Every structure is written in structure tokens, then in C-alpha cells.
Amino acid sequence: MIKINVIRGEVLGIDVVRGFAPLSEIARISKADVFDEHANPLGTQRDLSPKHARDAYEYARGTDRGYWPEVFLCLRDSSLVEYRERSKGVGTLIIDDEAIQACGEIVISRVDGNHRLELADGHTGVPKIERPVSFCMAMGLTRVEEISIFRDINNNQKSMDTSHLDKIELRLSGEDIIKVRDPALYIASKLAEDADSVVKGFIYQGGKRPPGTFIPLRALHTGVQYMFSRQTRLTAIGGVDAQLVLIKNYFRALKDWVPEAWAQPKDYLLLRGAGLWGSCFLGADVIDR
Numbered sequence: 001m002i003k004i005n006v007i008r009g010e011v012l013g014i015d016v017v018r019g020f021a022p023l024s025e026i027a028r029i030s031k032a033d034v035f036d037e038h039a040n041p042l043g044t045q046r047d048l049s050p051k052h053a054r055d056a057y058e059y060a061r062g063t064d065r066g067y068w069p070e071v072f073l074c075l076r077d078s079s080l081v082e083y084r085e086r087s088k089g090v091g092t093l094i095i096d097d098e099a100i101q102a103c104g105e106i107v108i109s110r111v112d113g114n115h116r117l118e119l120a121d122g123h124t125g126v127p128k129i130e131r132p133v134s135f136c137m138a139m140g141l142t143r144v145e146e147i148s149i150f151r152d153i154n155n156n157q158k159s160m161d162t163s164h165l166d167k168i169e170l171r172l173s174g175e176d177i178i179k180v181r182d183p184a185l186y187i188a189s190k191l192a193e194d195a196d197s198v199v200k201g202f203i204y205q206g207g208k209r210p211p212g213t214f215i216p217l218r219a220l221h222t223g224v225q226y227m228f229s230r231q232t233r234l235t236a237i238g239g240v241d242a243q244l245v246l247i248k249n250y251f252r253a254l255k256d257w258v259p260e261a262w263a264q265p266k267d268y269l270l271l272r273g274a275g276l277w278g279s280c281f282l283g284a285d286v287i288d289r
Helices: 023-029 050-062 097-102 143-156 162-173 175-181 183-193 217-227 240-257 259-263 273-288
Strands: 002-011 014-022 071-075 081-087 090-095 108-112 132-139
Touching: 002 081, 014 023, 014 090, 023 097, 023 132, 071 143, 108 143, 162 175, 162 183, 162 217, 175 183, 183 217, 183 240, 217 273, 240 259, 240 273
Parallel strands: 071 132
Antiparallel strands: 002 014, 002 090, 014 132, 071 108, 081 090
């Protein structure tokens, strides 16, 4: 039997318990109910991404002090899990681990956190992760309610802006490290901030959006990556700083060629989405000549 101290309460109308347990233990007692239109049409979970699961595993193993979002589980079979209250709102979960492993059904389903749990119990041959993390488990949702919560978690919540994440990466790592690790991000950030850059003032770097910014930093980052995607004079030249000068000159030439795109950017695709990426992709060839 596994015993876990928990608190019990209500979150937006759902009866839940919250507690802490080794990651491997949470992974072992829970399973993903993966949707398959033929084999499992009532499933809730998306298909597993091995890379996503591996990244989560490596983060949990290798980070000394990190953040692990609380996994959200759902108790489907209360006959194998008992809650014993010690005082109001505080008690113990008693989980029949052996019966769960022998059971062919999903006793505790993974509503959110499948990738974070997939490798933690060591069933693929990698070392178990015994570090404690928090979990939240719903007590007695119907299957329809469970899939509704899955939808709400993955669809209705606003995802983090990717340009904001790029800016945070720059702030955390510093320019000198980013310059070596991700030259394209370094160059994109300099294009956004350097006084001699013709796109300065147009780049949105996350957070509160300043007036006039319409090129996401992530879009420019991707555009510079396109410029480096083929072997040209740009990639052959030594040093990121020299590459930055050439790319600044290329954007200056674009402005001289189509000044209207800078004066009335809403009327032109040159600096927007696929137009920006296309101009960057062609830019390597232009610089090569």
C-alpha cells in the first residue's frame, strides 16, 4: 500500500486532493488514456511525443532547483484508492499499488502531465526519478467531465508568447552565451535594439506591446535561422558580429528598395509573417552575390 498525506478541498466545483509524492510513484500508479479512433474512441489523451517526454525527464533529473507544474490526475476507480480523513480537509490517500498494477483498467488517469510522467517510473530502462513533486487528483469526475477539463487545460488557457520566452532566454543567459549557443537569436535581438538597425522600433519582444511593434522577436529569430539554413558567404564568414553587419546592411537595402513597407507596413507583406521569412530566406543569396 502507498500512503500519501493530502489536503482535500474544492477547485471550481471539483472535489480534489492535493499532495506530494516521488515522481516515480505518481507515474507508476497512473496511466494515460490515449485516444485512438479505432482501438480507444473514448480516450482523452493526445499521442505521446517521445522528445517532449525525454526533455521533461532530463529537466527533472538534471535541474537542482526548478519548476515542475503540478500534474493533474483523475481517480476513476475508488475501490482501489481510499481517502481517510484525520481532520477537516486533511487526510491520507491509501493506494493499493499491487492491485492497480494487476488491473487491466485505468484506475488513475493522467488528465494533464502525461509527458512529465511517462519516463519517471523507469519502465523503459532509464533510472527512476525519486524526487518529490506535487499532484492534484480529482475525485469522481465522469468521463465527459474529465475530457472537458482536458480540453480546458489545453485549449482555453492562453499559451506563453514565444517572443517573450526568447527575451527571457536572453535575459537569463546573457548576450555572450546566446552569441555562441544561438547566434540567430543574438542577431535578432541586436536588430531589435541597435540604433543603426532599420527595424529597430518594429520588433515586439514580449510583455506589454509598445505602439508600432508588429514583428515578433520569434518571427525575426526564425527569419535569421532561415538565412543560416544554407551554406553561403554569410555562413562562411567568420564571427557573429560580421554576420550581424551584413544582415543589417541587407535590411537597409530592403528599406531603400521598398521604403513604403517601412512607411506603411500594414499595406505590405515584406515585413510580416511569411513575407518576412521569404525575404530572409532570399537574403542569404543576395548577400552571397
